[in-house]
Amino acid sequence: MPAARFLRGPGWRRLVDAVLNPEPDPAVAETIAERAREQAPVLWLLGKVQSGKTSIVRAITGAERAEIGSGFKACTRRSQLYEFPPQAPVVRFLDTRGLGEVDYDPTEDLAVLEGHAHAVVAVVRAMDPQQRALVDVLRDVRRRHPDWTVVLVQTCLHEGYPDERDHPQHAELTTAPGLDDLRRALETQARDFRALPGSGAVHTVAVDLTRQEEGFTDPDYGLDALLDALDDACFRGHATLIRDIASHARDARLAQVHPHLLGYATAAGVSDLVPVVGFVTVPTLQGKMLHSVAVLYGVAWNRRTLREFLASLGSGTALGIGASFTARQLAKLIPVYGQLAGAAAAGLASAAVTYALGRAACYYLEQVRLGQRDPEGVADTYRGALKEAYELFRRRQRATADRDPTQP
Known part of the structure; x- marks a missing residue:
């Protein structure tokens, strides 16, 4: 199965371990909450x-x-x-x-x-x-x-x-x-x-x-x-955030899921601003997010369903996520550029990818709950959510820069 190739990478192993671990490490859970809390108005x-x-x-x-x-x-x-x-x-x-x-x-x-x-x-x-x-x-x-x-x-x-x-x-x-x-x-x-x-x-x-x-x-x-x-x-860097939360609160399931996706994506973006740190924390954050979403849908992940979900994204997409993530971590080590533009780009990308993974997982888990399979729908959801997320987090990043010129 093509999914086996990218499940062997270190980043994906961290993600899989976080998804399948039913007992979250309290220290990891607090770190995730603290990363999101840093940006929460x-x-x-x-x-x-x-x-x-x-x-x-x-x-x-x-x-x-x-x-x-x-x-x-x-x-x-x-x-x-x-x-x-x-x-x-x-x-x-x-x-x-x-x-x-x-x-x-x-x-x-x-x-x-x-x-x-x-x-x-x-x-x-x-x-x-x-x-x-x-x-x-x-x-x-x-x-x-x-x-x-x-x-x-x-x-x-x-x-x-x-x-x-x-x-x-x-x-x-x-x-x-x-x-x-x-x-x-x-x-x-x-x-x-x-x-x-x-x-x-x-x-x-x-x-x-x-x-x-x-x-x-x-x-x-x-x-x-x-x-x-x-x-x-x-709100510093949080233009339209409150309206965005409230608009999804009108849908019962999205009211539960959407804030989780935003929170984990924000935490991933903040973690990835720091060189090397994001290499460890971002896959863990993504895994905890997928585990949290599954609980809300009442569907448990196992290795079979997780491989099926990742395969639905397409091996090219999944491998591309891993490769671009590694490249972003290396770019952050470049003096000056890595500390400013490289870190900002890495944070934006990690936030967007995390959000898109969550949205795609929601679509997949809903299909599983209904006893259906739609791999193309999972991939389409990921691509559409990725574009939406880039626009959302880029807008917030610009709002932060406009209000605080010292930010990258």
């Missing part, structure tokens, strides 16, 4: 209890409320961090609990955020005028970091609707009849937050993220405007 959620912070997390990630609740881990005395997905995070949420109930000092949370791309997301119920505690905290934050962007998210709009009416067209929210009280409340809140000190932008977004059973025709009312505001909030 942080959304700092500030607001009272029941203001709608969890609904925002759910709308972006597609995760269920219970999954979100169990995923938050304490990181300071007053706040918790939620990483999505935990194996290879692509976005992180810092949630400050109980704002307004007791005095809150943001010093510890500011220390967590230092050095990360971020946006401060202030979440308020539209009809709740008591936001003094939140404004005071944000005033303190902006005095220390005057350039930080604040996204004011005004939630639970339906509490200001008369009777049992449905949402108006979003463009008509400020003109629809019968909503005078709601409009005054929104305008008053926006005015208070726009008065924050500092030069950073203050984006204001009105949303109503509800459950289907609540009966509103649009349970994600205002979500598109929120995603635009978050993507505009100066």
Whole structure:
């Protein structure tokens, strides 16, 4: 079988071992998470209890409320961090609990955020005028970091609707009849937050993220405007990331799989920026990704199915991946070029190839789950995803360079 040739290479052996190893090495798992974490933007959620912070997390990630609740881990005395997905995070949420109930000092949370791309997301119920505690905290934050962007998210709009009416067209929210009280409340809140000190932008977004059973025709009312505001909030090198995650959250299976692919691909790209290190870590990352995807599809890899999958890619494709990967590692050893252009090219290629492998694996595993075989479809999926991934990660690489000229 042609697949046997490339399964004997050292890089592919690492990949195969990582796929077939049912007990992940904790040190390796943490390294993978840390590599992805280095690039994951942080959304700092500030607001009272029941203001709608969890609904925002759910709308972006597609995760269920219970999954979100169990995923938050304490990181300071007053706040918790939620990483999505935990194996290879692509976005992180810092949630400050109980704002307004007791005095809150943001010093510890500011220390967590230092050095990360971020946006401060202030979440308020539209009809709740008591936001003094939140404004005071944000005033303190902006005095220390005057350039930080604040996204004011005004939630639970339906509490200001008369009777049992449905949402108006979003463009008509400020003109629809019968909503005078709601409009005054929104305008008053926006005015208070726009008065924050500092030069950073203050984006204001009105949303109503509800459950289907609540009966509103649009349970994600205002979500598109929120995603635009978050993507505009100066994420370093992560243009359109939040919208990209949320767009896949509408599909149940992609909602589970897509963030894993992004996380592992990002981690592979970061690992491959370092000479020699990527030669060991990238195949391992790819193997762990394939193992993770198989778990989500409920299909176990074995040597037969793994060989069949790799053979579906075509021996030329698989051998080309291995050969170009080795060449990229050698190029990174060239003085000056390897440290800059070579490393950047290697990181871009490893991220794109990892993502494309994951997408092709998804197609293959779905066919296996249905009792079907489509080798041409696997190869076509890989090629299409590779092109898509190069565009995605190249765009982010350019965004990083535009904001930080010292980056390659």
